[in-house]
Amino acid sequence: MGTDVVWPQSGPVGRGGQVRVLAAGLLVLAALAYLVGASLPQGTVYYQTVAEIQRRPADAQPVRVAGLVAAGSVERGGPAGLQFAIADGADRLPVVYHGVVPDIFGPQVEVVVEGRRDPSGVFQAQTLLAKCPSRFQSAVPTPSGANRP
Amino acid sequence: MITPFADVGYIALVLALVVAVYSAVAAVAGQQVPALLTSAYRGVGAVATLVSLAVLALWVGLLGHDFTVRYIVETSSRTMDPLALISALWGGQAGSLLFWAWTQALLTGLVLWRSRARYPALLPVVTATLLAVQAFFLFLLALVANPFARVPLAPDDGRGLNPLLLDVGMRIHPPLLLTGYMSFVVPFAFAVAALVTGDLSRTWLTAVRRWTLLAWAIQAAGLLMGAWWAYHVLGWGGYWGWDPVENAALLPWLTATALLHSIMVQERRGMLKVWNLGLAIGTFALATFGTFVVRSGVISSVHSFAQSAIGPYFFAFVAVLTLGSGGLLIYRLPALRAEGQFDALASREVGFLANNWLLLAAAAATFWGTLFPLLSEAVRGVKVAIGPQFYRGVNGPIFLALLVLMGIGPLLAWRRTSRGSLIRNFRLPVLAAAVGGLALLVAVGLDRAGAALAFAACAFVLGAIGLEFGRGVRVRRRAGAGWGSALTSLVTTNRRRYGGYIVHLGIVVLALGVIGSSFFQQTADVTLRRGEQTTIGRYTLRYTGLTSYREPGVAATTAGIAVQGATPLTLHTERRVYSGWEQQPVTGVAIGTTLPWLEDVYVLLTGWDDAGTATFRVFLNPLVALVWVGGLLLLIGTVIAAWPVAVRQPHAVRRAVPSLVGALPDA
Numbered sequence: 001m002g003t004d005v006v007w008p009q010s011g012p013v014g015r016g017g018q019v020r021v022l023a024a025g026l027l028v029l030a031a032l033a034y035l036v037g038a039s040l041p042q043g044t045v046y047y048q049t050v051a052e053i054q055r056r057p058a059d060a061q062p063v064r065v066a067g068l069v070a071a072g073s074v075e076r077g078g079p080a081g082l083q084f085a086i087a088d089g090a091d092r093l094p095v096v097y098h099g100v101v102p103d104i105f106g107p108q109v110e111v112v113v114e115g116r117r118d119p120s121g122v123f124q125a126q127t128l129l130a131k132c133p134s135r136f137q138s139a140v141p142t143p144s145g146a147n148r149p
Numbered sequence: 150m151i152t153p154f155a156d157v158g159y160i161a162l163v164l165a166l167v168v169a170v171y172s173a174v175a176a177v178a179g180q181q182v183p184a185l186l187t188s189a190y191r192g193v194g195a196v197a198t199l200v201s202l203a204v205l206a207l208w209v210g211l212l213g214h215d216f217t218v219r220y221i222v223e224t225s226s227r228t229m230d231p232l233a234l235i236s237a238l239w240g241g242q243a244g245s246l247l248f249w250a251w252t253q254a255l256l257t258g259l260v261l262w263r264s265r266a267r268y269p270a271l272l273p274v275v276t277a278t279l280l281a282v283q284a285f286f287l288f289l290l291a292l293v294a295n296p297f298a299r300v301p302l303a304p305d306d307g308r309g310l311n312p313l314l315l316d317v318g319m320r321i322h323p324p325l326l327l328t329g330y331m332s333f334v335v336p337f338a339f340a341v342a343a344l345v346t347g348d349l350s351r352t353w354l355t356a357v358r359r360w361t362l363l364a365w366a367i368q369a370a371g372l373l374m375g376a377w378w379a380y381h382v383l384g385w386g387g388y389w390g391w392d393p394v395e396n397a398a399l400l401p402w403l404t405a406t407a408l409l410h411s412i413m414v415q416e417r418r419g420m421l422k423v424w425n426l427g428l429a430i431g432t433f434a435l436a437t438f439g440t441f442v443v444r445s446g447v448i449s450s451v452h453s454f455a456q457s458a459i460g461p462y463f464f465a466f467v468a469v470l471t472l473g474s475g476g477l478l479i480y481r482l483p484a485l486r487a488e489g490q491f492d493a494l495a496s497r498e499v500g501f502l503a504n505n506w507l508l509l510a511a512a513a514a515t516f517w518g519t520l521f522p523l524l525s526e527a528v529r530g531v532k533v534a535i536g537p538q539f540y541r542g543v544n545g546p547i548f549l550a551l552l553v554l555m556g557i558g559p560l561l562a563w564r565r566t567s568r569g570s571l572i573r574n575f576r577l578p579v580l581a582a583a584v585g586g587l588a589l590l591v592a593v594g595l596d597r598a599g600a601a602l603a604f605a606a607c608a609f610v611l612g613a614i615g616l617e618f619g620r621g622v623r624v625r626r627r628a629g630a631g632w633g634s635a636l637t638s639l640v641t642t643n644r645r646r647y648g649g650y651i652v653h654l655g656i657v658v659l660a661l662g663v664i665g666s667s668f669f670q671q672t673a674d675v676t677l678r679r680g681e682q683t684t685i686g687r688y689t690l691r692y693t694g695l696t697s698y699r700e701p702g703v704a705a706t707t708a709g710i711a712v713q714g715a716t717p718l719t720l721h722t723e724r725r726v727y728s729g730w731e732q733q734p735v736t737g738v739a740i741g742t743t744l745p746w747l748e749d750v751y752v753l754l755t756g757w758d759d760a761g762t763a764t765f766r767v768f769l770n771p772l773v774a775l776v777w778v779g780g781l782l783l784l785i786g787t788v789i790a791a792w793p794v795a796v797r798q799p800h801a802v803r804r805a806v807p808s809l810v811g812a813l814p815d816a
Contacts, residue, residue: 043539045530
């Protein structure tokens with residue numbers, strides 16, 4: 001046992017062993033930091049409001065936009081795919097989407113689309129998520145509003 | 150129908166809270182006064198009985214359609230069958246909390262029954278800790294999220310459970326995960342007991358290891374069932390989406406996996422004591438965090454429940470338990486000196502340490518990714534989402550390294566491994582990896598080198614596990630046993646070690662499935678007229694037509710698909726509309742697993758017109774079947790490793806023959 005105070009979990013380790021173990025640990029830590037640093041930009045998708053996305057020029061990075069499906073804007077089927085508009089207050093964003101439409105999609109449903117705005121101002125969505133505020137408890141508000149915060 | 154059961158249930162909850170608080174205090178005081186301790190232990194039985202009564206009351210109300218109770222209105226309806234009504238117990242927030250409280254009450258009873266004689270010195274504090282946690286949940290149930298609260302005006306019918314939850318997988322998966330989350334409380338309680346009493350002996354280690362293994366296995370089963378449900382019901386072609394709620398369930402499982410490994414270093418070398426205590430505490434903190442995430446709606450996710458008032462309470466609870474046990478840990482630091490040291494890098498203990506670092510790195514990255522959107526919005530005011538690319542990018546390489554380490558670790562000797570034995574031990578696995586990797590590289594092409602590398606890692610681990618089994622069997626064969634009996638006796642006489650290897654085998658098989666399906670998935674969206682066909686991979690899919698049918702409470706439209714390949718299959722994918730949930734039709738996925746390639750043809754009916762022309766999304770998912778096979782192997786291995794030691798001849802022998810125990814191999 002060494003005489004000096006040592007960190008209890010590793011113990012009074014002799015020369016080579018401890019240094020090498022510590023070095024290996026730092027290596028793991030460095031690798032983690034690198035992986036996080038390298039993957040975070042790819043994995044991060046920013047949310048923009050309808051107003052924000054219309055103000056900015058068409059972007060290379062995909063973004064997410066959330067809002068309600070505007071009533072009367074939905075056109076299904078055809079080679080053009082699903083077309084609808086997202087309403088966020090008074091702002092509206094036309095969206096085109098090809099792919100599987102979520103079961104709960106419809107007018108006045110809260111949706112999140114991910115994709116890019118093309119030069120003509122239409123949002124080309126790669127993913128379409130429909131959100132139900134309390135999906136697994138109840139899809140319909142209670143008469144008394146009991147379920148809402 | 151108005152029943153008094155709701156009142157009975159509520160009274161039972163309040164009484165249970167009172168008894169739990171009393172018994173927790175009595176258990177602590179009982180360390181000096183034996184009579185109080187006896188009464189505290191009886192209190193455990195009383196709490197279990199009272200909470201069971203509350204659960205029974207809610208079930209009676211659900212089965213009897215007592216729509217004066219809000220929870221019953223929100224989670225059930227008259228058209229639901231009895232089994233669905235029973236599973237409505239955990240279909241909503243208050244019920245889930247009640248379910249947690251109930252299983253914890255039963256588990257506390259089990260701990261008392263199994264461990265009272267074995268750990269008399271630890272058990273008062275263990276019991277007090279378990280009861281304190283219990284009291285927190287009972288407090289929430291009695292005062293914040295009461296499952297028996299009435300509605301002012303009873304409707305004729307309830308709103309019913311969400312159709313997505315009507316699947317069998319959903320009846321099993323949430324209770325399993327909730328039970329898993331909950332059971333991490335036992336290792337935590339033993340950690341607190343060790344810190345309070347200062348007893349970190351070998352018996353303490355055995356207790357922590359066993360109860361952690363139980364919780365770990367339940368959580369693993371819950372995760373697997375969740376993946377199964379996502380794959381078979383949600384229809385997005387995958388089984389794991391790095392959703393916040395999935396991450397929350399994975400986190401304690403990762404740290405518990407770390408604990409199960411690092412605890413062997415403490416058993417063998419008396420090292421990593423603080424580390425292990427920290428893992429036991431941290432695992433439960435993460436499990437509580439997980440329950441909080443799942444049940445509070447704080448992070449938006451497909452799983453989110455309604456937001457509610459329980460959030461701040463959970464936050465306070467996690468804070469108290471982390472700070473409290475952290476403080477205890479610091480207080481006990483002087484007593485937690487390591488008895489040994491790391492001698493060399495190529496040693497079993499460093500292998501375990503590296504395993505822990507990697508598991509914790511994966512947990513840290515996952516935790517960060519899960520919380521980052523919350524932090525970003527709170528601190529920078531910028532709303533972001535962290536997608537699967539982040540988790541794949543970080544956890545993919547970490548899991549690959551863990552996989553390789555899983556092959557290396559068991560072949561290393563304790564303290565240090567000589568050069569000669571390194572070469573001897575790694576010759577075969579490295580050869581297997583090289584041959585397997587090269588063969589696959591040729592098969593899949595250079596552009597998918599990542600997949601070939603991952604498959605090579607699997608081959609390496611398979612080689613290492615095979616080597617361990619092979620050596621054991623060879624020794625027994627020399628003693629004159631046949632192949633079958635040699636293998637059986639090898640496993641049955643070293644269940645902990647070989648059970649562990651079977652768990653490792655399960656992980657490799659699961660990894661093969663994950664690699665196959667994430668690197669080689671194919672997708673197509675097709676619109677077909679009746680009789681038309683399309684191809685995906687090596688299969689031809691012919692659309693045979695559309696039919697409709699009606700059953701009580703559900704109307705469905707079914708499309709038939711005939712799959713031509715080495716094994717012809719007939720698939721039916723449908724769209725179901727449940728009465729009361731017309732806005733949310735449910736898509737029934739059709740999945741056929743082909744032989745011999747183990748590819749899943751996964752078909753989804755996405756739309757149709759009056760002429761019978763239908764649109765489908767088709768996935769070809771290679772090797773997904775191996776995910777389920779591997780999961781099953783993992784569970785079987787855990788049962789083999791845990792069962793006999795936990796039930797028969799455990800302690801007396803260990804205590805009587807310590808030298809022999811010291812010589813036993815740990816896996």
